[in-house]
Amino acid sequence: MATLDTQSASSQPFIPLVEELAAAYQAFSLYDAEGLRKSGAGLTPSQARVIFTLGGTDGLTCKDIGDVTLITKGTLTGVVDRLEDKGLVERWSVEGDGRKTIVALTRRGQRVYEREFPRHVEFLKSKFDKLSAADRAKATQLLQKIKGLF
Amino acid sequence: MATLDTQSASSQPFIPLVEELAAAYQAFSLYDAEGLRKSGAGLTPSQARVIFTLGGTDGLTCKDIGDVTLITKGTLTGVVDRLEDKGLVERWSVEGDGRKTIVALTRRGQRVYEREFPRHVEFLKSKFDKLSAADRAKATQLLQKIKGLF
DNA sequence: GAAAATATGTTCTGGTAAGAACATAAATCT
DNA sequence: AGATTTATGTTCTTACCAGAACATATTTTC
Numbered sequence: 001m002a003t004l005d006t007q008s009a010s011s012q013p014f015i016p017l018v019e020e021l022a023a024a025y026q027a028f029s030l031y032d033a034e035g036l037r038k039s040g041a042g043l044t045p046s047q048a049r050v051i052f053t054l055g056g057t058d059g060l061t062c063k064d065i066g067d068v069t070l071i072t073k074g075t076l077t078g079v080v081d082r083l084e085d086k087g088l089v090e091r092w093s094v095e096g097d098g099r100k101t102i103v104a105l106t107r108r109g110q111r112v113y114e115r116e117f118p119r120h121v122e123f124l125k126s127k128f129d130k131l132s133a134a135d136r137a138k139a140t141q142l143l144q145k146i147k148g149l150f
Numbered sequence: 151m152a153t154l155d156t157q158s159a160s161s162q163p164f165i166p167l168v169e170e171l172a173a174a175y176q177a178f179s180l181y182d183a184e185g186l187r188k189s190g191a192g193l194t195p196s197q198a199r200v201i202f203t204l205g206g207t208d209g210l211t212c213k214d215i216g217d218v219t220l221i222t223k224g225t226l227t228g229v230v231d232r233l234e235d236k237g238l239v240e241r242w243s244v245e246g247d248g249r250k251t252i253v254a255l256t257r258r259g260q261r262v263y264e265r266e267f268p269r270h271v272e273f274l275k276s277k278f279d280k281l282s283a284a285d286r287a288k289a290t291q292l293l294q295k296i297k298g299l300f
Numbered sequence: 301g302a303a304a305a306t307a308t309g310t311t312c313t314g315g316t317a318a319g320a321a322c323a324t325a326a327a328t329c330t
Numbered sequence: 331a332g333a334t335t336t337a338t339g340t341t342c343t344t345a346c347c348a349g350a351a352c353a354t355a356t357t358t359t360c
Contacts, residue, residue, distance in 0.1 A: 006205060006264055009271035014278035017286050018178070020293035025175040026220050027300040028168070033348075046316060055156060062339060070176050075317055077340055082315080099325050099338040114156055121159035127299045128164035135292060136167050142289040143170035149277045150177040183318075196346065212309060225347055227310055232345080249308040249355045 021146070035123040041116050042086075046071060046079050048120065051088060051105070055113035059104030061094070088112055171296070185273040191266050192236075196221055196229050198270065201238060201255070205263035209254030211244070238262055 004012075029045070036043050043051065049069040054060060060068075066076050080103055083089040088109035094100040105113060128136070154162075179195070186193050193201065199219040204210060210218075216226050230253055233239040238259035244250040255263060278286070 004268035004272050004275075006267055009268040010206075012271055012275055013283070014275060014281070014286060015271070017278070017281075017290045017293070018274070020290050020297065021175055021178060022220065024293040024297040025171055027297045028171060030348085031300040037349090044315060056160075063337085070172065071316085072318060073339060074319070074341080075315095078316075097326070097338090101339065117156055118154035118159040121162055121165070122154055124168070125154075125162055125164060128167070130299055131164070131167075131295065133163070135295060136164060138288065139292040139296060140167045140170050142285060142292065143167070143174040145281065145285060146289060147170065147174040147177045149280055150181040180318085187319095194345065213307085221346085222348060223309060224311080224349075225345095228346075247308085247356070251309065 017146075031127065032124065035120055036116075039116060039119060039123075041112055043112075043116065046075075047083055047088075048116065050076075050079055050083060050103075051109060051113050052117050052120075054089065054103065054105045054109070055117055057104075059092075059102040061100045061102060063100075065103060083109070167296075181277065182274065185270055186266075189266060189269060189273075191262055193262075193266065196225075197233055198266065200226075200229055200233060200253075201259060201263050202267050202270075204239065204253065204255045204259070205267055207254075209242075209252040211250045211252060213250075215253060233259070 033045050036045060036048050046069070049071070050065060053065055053068045062073060062076055062080070065071070065080075066073050069076075071079060080089060080091065084091065087106055089103050090106050091101050091103055094102050131139075183195050186195060186198050196219070199221070200215055203215055203218045212223060212226055212230070215221070215230075216223050219226075221229060230239060230241065234241065237256055239253050240256050241251050241253055244252050281289075
């Protein structure tokens, strides 16, 4: 198989897709972070993802949280540390399996979840409402396909 | 307008789209980083983006690099610092506008670009080839639309 | 032409980010 | 059972990330 040169590499037709994927995610991320910052609850995007994931559960293991939020375990330790410092979550050991740690919302964390999650969804909804249902469905499907490439 | 509760918030139809956008970008990013790590050139994803952006130019200002790579200026300073330490880029002042700094590939940086850019595009291409041209075009278009929401 | 506004880049801060090494615990294998 | 393997979470390292404050230089406005 002939190797590409810089010319032929830069004209590969998938490159615009990569650029748009990064740009779209970037645009969303900045807006997402802005909404959290302005809400006054002092949550970072990662912290919010953890709080929103824990909401409505009786606590999850770090592994489960990581699977949902896509935060790797090494990073998650620090995120949970800071949420613990803020009094929004608590950790405890699980009966029967000494490896696992359960992380759950405290009463304060529960209140923050109930206030911030709907507020933030509303904040995002105002933008996503501008996308048609058909585009939304098609985009979701294609992104799923792209995820599956790797 | 009635505010959402946690129930109605979590059932908003745009949420799967957000999740897939994050998951697809995440999957791509991990694969992208893996390819750079294995190539042995020791480039991080951000460093590679800068090198690949500078390739084929006579040097760009930090602002221009940031516009293309989506790296904010505060972060870019550090990325360019490390590339400079590795001898892959050099900085100089621009005649006529004392605010601007030009960043350009050194001869070593040029060689790294010529070797790593095609190699990395080939690495990504092996995955994106599994996507049909129609899906690729549609995904690109929809991501552009999503980017435009914010 | 001087003052105000804008542009560019660096520095600083707190918080991720992934990966590797580590410690401990549980499951599996023989 | 005892040894090996796998699972879970923490710690450590290097680098990135955005935003804010800053320094400098240029442009605009009056």
